[in-house]
Amino acid sequence: MEYAKEGDLKNYIKRNGKMTEEKAAIFLFQISNAVKYFHSKNIYHRDLKPANILLTDPDIIKVADFGEKAPYCGTHVYLAPELLKGYNCCKNDNPSHGPKVDVWSLGVIYLNMITGKLDYEYDDIKEEKLKDINLLKDSKNIIYQSIVHDPDNRASLELLYELTLIPLIQPDLCIQQISNDDQRIKS
Numbered sequence: 001m002e003y004a005k006e007g008d009l010k011n012y013i014k015r016n017g018k019m020t021e022e023k024a025a026i027f028l029f030q031i032s033n034a035v036k037y038f039h040s041k042n043i044y045h046r047d048l049k050p051a052n053i054l055l056t057d058p059d060i061i062k063v064a065d066f067g068e069k070a071p072y073c074g075t076h077v078y079l080a081p082e083l084l085k086g087y088n089c090c091k092n093d094n095p096s097h098g099p100k101v102d103v104w105s106l107g108v109i110y111l112n113m114i115t116g117k118l119d120y121e122y123d124d125i126k127e128e129k130l131k132d133i134n135l136l137k138d139s140k141n142i143i144y145q146s147i148v149h150d151p152d153n154r155a156s157l158e159l160l161y162e163l164t165l166i167p168l169i170q171p172d173l174c175i176q177q178i179s180n181d182d183q184r185i186k187s
Contacts, residue, residue: 010053013116047075048078048102101151110146
């Protein structure tokens with residue numbers, strides 16, 4: 001693995017505080033891209049958290065720490081609720097321990113980045129309490145789609161990827177797509 005000269009995301013947030021929602025979206029997009037790749041290989045991280053997100057350059061992200069832990073994998077607040085029900089999360093034989101467990105973690109990481117707060121407790125991230133955080137609509141979509149206690153209602157990684165890419169990273173692309181769609185409808 002290459003040297004992460006900028007340290008990890010946890011220390012980055014401690015040093016710099018909250019990020020703009022656009023910068024956080026760029027980071028989340030990179031993390032999601034890595035997660036999307038290892039999910040395509042049927043690998044689920046289950047321990048995504050700022051300490052396992054490395055920065056090799058100021059804005060280049062690498063995902064680390066794929067070690068096995070048992071019976072739980074990871075830090076409590078970053079673990080999806082279905083992993084806290086007493087199952088051994090390091091086995092891939094439980095369908096509820098698939099890709100959506102990492103989507104939960106991505107939502108909490110995004111929340112860390114845009115608020116600058118790293119010390120959330122599990123009760124702080126219940127859906128009803130998240131409504132009190134002042135965010136742009138697109139960031140709220142990311143949070144409300146990923147930090148969902150029922151995995152059946154939680155966004156897929158693909159949807160999270162789209163929510164990050166289109167409105168926050170490439171708004172001009174989104175406006176162009178809407179314009180193209182409008183032109184097609186008129187034709």
